[in-house]
Amino acid sequence: MENDLIKKLYSEVAFEELSTEVVKELANHISNTTNGKNEKTIRWNTPEKELKFWLDFLENGRNDEFISEILKRTTHTHHPKYVGHQVAAPSPITALTSMVSSILNNGMAVYEMGMSPSAIERIVTDKVCAKIGYGSNSGGFLTSGGTLANLTALLSARKAIVKHDVWNEGHKGQLGIMVCEEAHYCVDRAARIMGLGEQGIIKVPAGEDYSLNTDLLNTCFQQAKAKGIEIFAIIGSAPSTATGAYDNLHAIAQFAESKQIWFHVDGAHGGAAIYSKKYKHLVTGIDKADSVVIDGHKMMLMPTITTALLFKDKRHAQHTFSQKADYLLNDTAEDQWYQSGKKTFECTKTMMSLHWYVLLKFYGEAIFDEFVTRQYDLAQEFAEMVQEHPSFELATWPQSNILCFRVIEDSKSNEELNDLNARIRQLLLEDGEFYLVQTKLRGVLYLRTTLMNAFTTKSHLSDLLEKIVAVKTTV
Known part of the structure; x- marks a missing residue:
């Protein structure tokens, strides 16, 4: 047939x-x-x-x-012994919204191809803006990941701050951004994509706790200015990826205001602290940011990949991309929040707003408070365990649910300890009971855990330390 x-x-x-x-x-x-x-x-x-x-x-x-x-x-991200990368063990209900999105396949570039998810996205982003502390003129949208969101935010910053129209006329002179040396690599990547080059990425040294050293902001700014670099934006990490250290957003906001530059917060991992009554102090000053990125698929229990990009002034969400596409979009000054294609790189995106909405509808904001607070508390408890154990040392005290530590032996040099910890990590990977990763901080290799699983307990973490001790004897 x-x-x-x-x-x-x-x-x-x-x-x-x-x-x-x-x-x-x-x-x-x-x-x-x-x-x-x-x-x-x-x-x-x-x-x-x-x-x-x-x-x-x-x-x-x-x-x-x-x-x-x-x-x-x-x-298996749902396994309590998963303490590896910064991705959620997603709530089962979001598997159903993923299925609905896949079946309906509404691409959302224009309103007709995403009526419900576009309206839902507006509701979701307005609620996140309100939680940040933004006023009624704020707004935003959802996009596919923190990397794309951070790039879009920096393009918005350039459009708003730089006097000439780079989007249509190309570069004139050297532009630059300021960011902590410990910031996520996607900021460096975004700057290079924008044509800023290595010289346009002004990396501010971190302090002892691996957060941006705000005492050096003015010095770095003036040094760049003396080289003819026009700084148009500064990024605060909430937190940095390697150590989970939060930058002092309040101090950075004051600096940005004094220099009349854009203040952006990369809160992809830990921006969700806005929901935690106990830990929201970590993001004091976030309401002063011109733009904020928060991933749903990290600390908000959603599947990959969905990210909110929020603006203090929603006009910046509308004006980043000036490009005619008459078969899709009408060129108008009207606030067309419902036309996704005018605001994002993506001409097509999944109905990701369903994940945010269903969690808010079924469980409310309380679920984010409970989860973030639990995981951050657990990292504090784990840090105490590591600190009390004679075989280990911490890189720095955790501020979030990210914790870096390493095996130590008095008789070994730093290079030997780096090799020892790397081999331990590989053996743990091959064994498979636990999954954790590694990172290098100022030349020192650490084992790195991110406590993403709501079922991980102190007992599991105690087992991890003992497992590492046992594996060390085989190296």
């Missing part, structure tokens, strides 16, 4: 049967990981072996084993 495969592809009966089985399998996965029944957080395999497996599976694997193999061969 003609178009047999297409009819089979869209069969509602087949879809219902398959989705029922997949949901059951995923529900079991969540249960078995959150309660620790699954022994391993990751079943490590080399890239070459993994590639070989999936090439073979494409030709010889059984269809009904596809999902189970994916579950076996991926990192």
